[in-house]
Amino acid sequence: MTFLEISNISKTFGKVAAVNDVSLEIARGEFVTFLGPSGSGKSTTLYMIAGFFEPTGGDVRLEGRSILAEPSNKRNIGMVFQRYTLFPHLSVAENVAFPLRVRRWPAAKIARKVEEMLALVRLETFADRMPAQLSGGQQQRVALARALAYNPPLLLMDEPLSALDKKLREEIQDEIRRIHRQTGVTILYVTHDQEEALSLSDRIALFNQGRIEQLGKGRELYDAPRTRFVADFIGHSNFIDCTITRSEGESADIVLPDGGTLSGISLHGAAVAGARAGLMIRPDRLHLSALGKPAGPGIDAVLSDATFIGETYHFVFATGWGASVNVRIPASRVRPDDVTIGARMRLHWEAADARLFSQ
Amino acid sequence: MTVTDVPIATPSPVLAASRRRGRGFAPVLPALALVVVVFVIPVLALLLRSVLEPEPGLQNYAAFFASTTYLKVLGNTFLVAGTVTIATVLLGFPVAWFLAIAPSFWSRLLFAIVILSMWTNLLARTYAWMVLLQRTGIINRTLMDLGLISEPLPLINNLAGVTIGMTYIMLPFMILPLHATIRSIDPAIFQAAALCGASRWQAFTRVMLPLTASGIAAGALMVFVMSLGYFITPALLGGTSNMMLAELIAQLVQSLLDWGLAGAAALVLLVITLAIYMVQLRFFGFGQARS
Numbered sequence: 001m002t003f004l005e006i007s008n009i010s011k012t013f014g015k016v017a018a019v020n021d022v023s024l025e026i027a028r029g030e031f032v033t034f035l036g037p038s039g040s041g042k043s044t045t046l047y048m049i050a051g052f053f054e055p056t057g058g059d060v061r062l063e064g065r066s067i068l069a070e071p072s073n074k075r076n077i078g079m080v081f082q083r084y085t086l087f088p089h090l091s092v093a094e095n096v097a098f099p100l101r102v103r104r105w106p107a108a109k110i111a112r113k114v115e116e117m118l119a120l121v122r123l124e125t126f127a128d129r130m131p132a133q134l135s136g137g138q139q140q141r142v143a144l145a146r147a148l149a150y151n152p153p154l155l156l157m158d159e160p161l162s163a164l165d166k167k168l169r170e171e172i173q174d175e176i177r178r179i180h181r182q183t184g185v186t187i188l189y190v191t192h193d194q195e196e197a198l199s200l201s202d203r204i205a206l207f208n209q210g211r212i213e214q215l216g217k218g219r220e221l222y223d224a225p226r227t228r229f230v231a232d233f234i235g236h237s238n239f240i241d242c243t244i245t246r247s248e249g250e251s252a253d254i255v256l257p258d259g260g261t262l263s264g265i266s267l268h269g270a271a272v273a274g275a276r277a278g279l280m281i282r283p284d285r286l287h288l289s290a291l292g293k294p295a296g297p298g299i300d301a302v303l304s305d306a307t308f309i310g311e312t313y314h315f316v317f318a319t320g321w322g323a324s325v326n327v328r329i330p331a332s333r334v335r336p337d338d339v340t341i342g343a344r345m346r347l348h349w350e351a352a353d354a355r356l357f358s359q
Numbered sequence: 360m361t362v363t364d365v366p367i368a369t370p371s372p373v374l375a376a377s378r379r380r381g382r383g384f385a386p387v388l389p390a391l392a393l394v395v396v397v398f399v400i401p402v403l404a405l406l407l408r409s410v411l412e413p414e415p416g417l418q419n420y421a422a423f424f425a426s427t428t429y430l431k432v433l434g435n436t437f438l439v440a441g442t443v444t445i446a447t448v449l450l451g452f453p454v455a456w457f458l459a460i461a462p463s464f465w466s467r468l469l470f471a472i473v474i475l476s477m478w479t480n481l482l483a484r485t486y487a488w489m490v491l492l493q494r495t496g497i498i499n500r501t502l503m504d505l506g507l508i509s510e511p512l513p514l515i516n517n518l519a520g521v522t523i524g525m526t527y528i529m530l531p532f533m534i535l536p537l538h539a540t541i542r543s544i545d546p547a548i549f550q551a552a553a554l555c556g557a558s559r560w561q562a563f564t565r566v567m568l569p570l571t572a573s574g575i576a577a578g579a580l581m582v583f584v585m586s587l588g589y590f591i592t593p594a595l596l597g598g599t600s601n602m603m604l605a606e607l608i609a610q611l612v613q614s615l616l617d618w619g620l621a622g623a624a625a626l627v628l629l630v631i632t633l634a635i636y637m638v639q640l641r642f643f644g645f646g647q648a649r650s
Contacts, residue, residue, distance in 0.1 A: 052550055072553040085551035089569045099555035102565070143551075150556065 002061075003028035003186055004049075004154060009058030011044050018044045020210035021058070026188070028153075031180055033189045033197040036207030037233070042190050045207075046156050049188065051075055062154060078147030078185075082159040084139045086131035092142050093118070093127040099150045117145040120179060137168045141175065148183060157189045161196065173199060194234055198222075206230055226268055228357035231280045238286075238325050239278035239357070240299070244271050252356055254279065257321035262297050264351065271358035278357045283326040285353040288315075289346045298348025301325060306339045313339070317347060402625075409622025419623035429607065433627070436604040439521055439593065440586035446526040447582050448575060451533035455574075458534070459541040477531040485595045488524045489515060492596065516598035524596040525586060532585065533578035540574025576643045584632050604628050 004026040011019040019041040026032050034042035047053045049060055051072035059066050067075050086095050096117050100110045118124045121141040131139055140160050147155060157176075161169040177200060180187055191197055197204050198218040205215045206229075214221055214230045225231035228239070242254040245261070252271065253263040262279075271277055291300060301317035304324065313334045315327040325347060409419050423429050454473070458466045476484070491497055492514040499511040514520055552562040590605040597603065604624060611621035
């Protein structure tokens with residue numbers, strides 16, 4: 001059964017559509033991330049589920065029941081915010097106890113639960129500290145304990161790590177993953193950081209201009225982007241300008257600016273013969289070989305820059321028509337002597353790794 | 360001490376420190392001198408007269424505390440100051456809150472009204488209240504025209520008049536510190552409280568009130584202490600039967616020429632004010648009341 005069902009939800013501010021007809025079904029225990037650039041509608045969607053914004057249209061059903069008519073405090077949803085929102089006048093333990101006190105739990109039960117939650121986020125020894133005495137990471141862990149204390153079936157997280165530095169972010173990501181496994185709570189997580197989204201989520205909903213551009217597992221979004229935006233946003237991509245010479249369903253033939261032709265490339269979006277398009281290939285799916293060696297589809301290009309960044313080499317090639325193409329190759333497969341700026345080489349790829357996006 | 364007194368070649372940490380202290384203090388001196396000359400000395404002189412006139416001794420204080428009339432004035436002073444303080448908290452809190460959360464156009468407009476009313480001449484504002492509150496004033500006439508009352512309400516020359524007028528005048532002194540406190544709270548904290556399950560009332564009593572307590576205390580202290588010694592508004596809007604301490608002091612000096620007793624009354628007022636200030640410092644601390 002669908003646990004959380006968001007159907008055709010919209011929100012307009014004045015004339016601007018912040019969220020435009022978004023639908024999404026989430027299963028119990030799933031970890032779903034709303035990923036997207038700022039202003040793409042991901043936080044607005046989360047805030048409508050939290051009850052801070054009233055949708056202009058559509059519905060949100062939790063376990064089959066619409067929650068839109070209920071105020072935030074009746075929705076029994078947990079949330080961790082981007083900013084630090086611990087109550088500054090209450091200690092760590094009192095903060096975690098707050099949602100239980102307003103629910104009028106008996107004191108002994110509250111004490112047990114607070115202890116359990118602080119153990120969950122590994123802050124048992126900090127019970128009597130005040131929020132101002134904690135680091136940013138510790139504050140967000142207390143916020144997590146507070147949000148989970150009343151066993152909410154759904155936990156919302158709105159860029160909870162964006163105020164923390166990189167190392168701490170990775171540490172707390174591990175904590176979040178562990179807590180998700182341990183509690184089985186359903187999590188809706190908002191971030192603009194694709195690595196965070198890829199490492200945490202079961203599924204990612206990539207938002208753009210108020211809509212979900214693509215929904216799927218991280219690997220699906222990376223390997224099979226359905227739009228140019230997805231291909232561009234997730235991971236690194238090269239887009240080589242080309243012109244379509246023939247299109248049939250989801251397959252097309254193209255001609256490159258230097259006159260080279262390629263056929264049978266998988267096409268996304270409608271495009272007629274003569275239309276311009278972008279040929280997308282990931283930098284790590286490109287191979288290098290000496291000129292003249294025919295090895296499937298490819299182009300000739302001149303090496304203009306090479307950077308060694310530890311595990312990989314990062315090459316920049318210039319094509320005959322002045323475009324640049326990025327290539328990433330594991331350092332173990334590159335001999336330092338092979339790297340000669342100005343060398344002409346053949347860049348080639350597996351037919352399945354190239355995708356065509358109409359413009 | 361001047362800069363040239365210090366040999367630059369051999370800088371001594373002690374001298375440097377004292378020089379820094381001296382330099383920091385120097386700009387304050389003119390203002391300090393002014394306060395000493397026009398405030399401290401006259402006040403001390405008046406207080407001295409309270410124990411020296413008509414003869415040395417504490418008879419003025421004995422007389423003050425022995426007189427039921429004077430004690431009644433003292434009690435009335437507390438009653439008015441207390442009522443006004445409570446009224447400004449109740450009326451000022453929603454305004455301060457609105458100022459903090461309203462869209463900028465509305466909050467700026469309201470802010471301008473609050474500040475403008477503070478900048479308008481006090482006497483002019485008090486006379487305006489006399490016009491509004493008198494038997495044939497707008498308030499009484501409107502109420503009678505509406506048929507709500509048949510006789511004019513006694514709104515002036517009594518406790519009601521003083522309380523209304525002073526509440527209005529003191530309101531900005533409550534709103535401004537309270538607004539500063541409320542504005543410093545991240546609104547996301549109230550969103551967090553709501554998702555934690557707190558009703559509006561629980562969010563108000565368990566989060567809003569504790570977080571604004573220092574602002575309420577700062578505003579209340581300001582209003583209460585200012586009200587204790589207020590003169591113009593009680594003199595114009597109050598009646599003889601509910602005189603306040605400042606009026607009594609003025610009368611003792613101007614009509615009865617009893618400088619000794621006036622000095623005693625003034626000292627009583629000063630001691631009470633300082634005591635309240637100490638209590639506030641004890642519970643909220645100077646820094647906290649400010650932040």
